[in-house]
Amino acid sequence: MIGIYQESIEEIPCLHVINQKFAGKERPTVIYFHGFTSAKEQNLPIAYMLAEKGFRVLLPDALHHGERKMGLSDEERQLAFFEIVLKNISELNTIHNYLLEKKLLAEGALGIAGTSMGGITTSAALVKYPWVNAAAVMMGTPKLQEYARQLLQYVEGNGHSPFSKEDLDSLFQELAEIDLSVHMESLNDRPLMFWHGEKDKVVPFEHSHSFYQAVKPLYKNTDHLQFIGEKGREHKVSVPAMHSATEWFRRHLL
Numbered sequence: 125m126i127g128i129y130q131e132s133i134e135e136i137p138c139l140h141v142i143n144q145k146f147a148g149k150e151r152p153t154v155i156y157f158h159g160f161t162s163a164k165e166q167n168l169p170i171a172y173m174l175a176e177k178g179f180r181v182l183l184p185d186a187l188h189h190g191e192r193k194m195g196l197s198d199e200e201r202q203l204a205f206f207e208i209v210l211k212n213i214s215e216l217n218t219i220h221n222y223l224l225e226k227k228l229l230a231e232g233a234l235g236i237a238g239t240s241m242g243g244i245t246t247s248a249a250l251v252k253y254p255w256v257n258a259a260a261v262m263m264g265t266p267k268l269q270e271y272a273r274q275l276l277q278y279v280e281g282n283g284h285s286p287f288s289k290e291d292l293d294s295l296f297q298e299l300a301e302i303d304l305s306v307h308m309e310s311l312n313d314r315p316l317m318f319w320h321g322e323k324d325k326v327v328p329f330e331h332s333h334s335f336y337q338a339v340k341p342l343y344k345n346t347d348h349l350q351f352i353g354e355k356g357r358e359h360k361v362s363v364p365a366m367h368s369a370t371e372w373f374r375r376h377l378l
Contacts, residue, residue, distance in 0.1 A: 126175045128168070133184070133222045136215050137191040139164050141171040141181040151180040152233035152377040155219055157212055157242030158183070160205065161198075163190035167239065170366040177374050179235075180228060182219060186241070187211040203279070203286055205241070206272060206295060212245040213252060213302065220255065232257055233377045237369055239361055240264055240327055244271070248302040251310045258315040258376040260369040262361050263324055265331035266304035269296060274328075308339045315348040315376040319365045321357030329353065348376070 127147065129140040142151065154174050156167050164183035171181040185191050187208045188201050196204070216236065223229040235258040238246045243264015250259055265271045272295070279286065287295075300306060318332045336351040343349045352368055 126172055128171075133182075133219055136218065137164070137185045138219070139168070139171070139183040141168070141175045141183065143175055143178065146178065146180065148228075150227055150230045151178065152230045152235070152373075153180040153182065153223060153228070154235040154237060154373055154377075155182045155184070155216060157236070157238030157245045158186060158189065159238070159240035159242055160208075161189070161201070162239070165190070169363075170237075170361075170369065173366055173370040174373060177370060178378060179373065182223075184212075184215060184219065205275065206299065209241060209245050209248065210298065212242075213249050216245075216249050216253065220253070235259060235373045235377050237373075238262065238264060240359065243327075244268065247304040250314070250316070251302045251304050251307045254310075254312070256314065258373060260317040260319070260372055261332065262365060262369065263320050263327050263332075263359060265327050266335045267331045268299045268303040268305070270305070271327070271331065272296065272299055305335055305338075308342055311339065311342070313343055313345055313348055315372070317350045317352070317369060317372040319352045319354065319361070319368060321354050321359060321362075323356060324359045326359040 125144050127144045131138045131140045158164055158167055164185045167183050171183055174181045188196050188204055234256055236246050236249055236256050237260035239262045243261040246259050246261050247264055247266040248268055250256055318336055320329045320332045322329050
């Protein structure tokens with residue numbers, strides 16, 4: 125039977141999804157990050173699929189989301205977008221340490237994935253953490269700085285920037301260090317899957333597709349890299365996409 129448990133890992137509210145027969149045991153694990161304005165509960169369908177295969181799955185709430193929303197307006201949360209991404213990346217390390225301390229993680233079997241903002245988190249985390257063994261980016265972008273510039277243009281559309289030059293310089297310096305499109309060599313042949321709807325108007329399809337084309341020559345094991353574009357699909361992960369990501373992790377971590 126699949127169990128769903130509420131947990132707090134330090135200050136991070138999480139849902140812990142696992143077949144009860146594996147509770148307390150070292151298991152291949154997937155940490156799945158939700159999208160902007162979403163919450164951990166919305167990724168229970170894919171968590172269930174993964175748990176059915178034998179994975180331990182952790183679904184954290186991002187800063188200013190779900191149980192951590194704390195009354196921010198939509199505009200305030202939008203302006204905090206990259207603060208949230210950076211916090212996700214930091215908290216991934218916290219969750220990883222928790223799994224090791226509690227002896228819940230099978231050696232060499234940690235996967236990360238995410239939807240939209242969670243996919244952006246996933247791409248950046250691959251640069252920072254070599255202990256991530258496999259990943260799936262669901263309609264996220266590996267082109268962190270380029271996407272940040274696009275969001276900034278949108279925010280500044282009314283002719284006024286809410287950010288100082290110093291703030292922006294500091295932000296882009298941080299983003300440059302974890303921009304997967306700049307640090308492609310950090311992948312080191314690790315299994316990486318992209319899924320993206322071809323009609324996505326929120327996170328450009330071309331970001332992930334062009335990155336895939338650019339990074340493909342670096343992969344010695346071609347089975348470790350996959351791109352799935354879904355025709356007619358906008359900014360919403362489909363059920364077939366969830367099955368594809370589940371199968372990806374089954375192939376590479378079980």
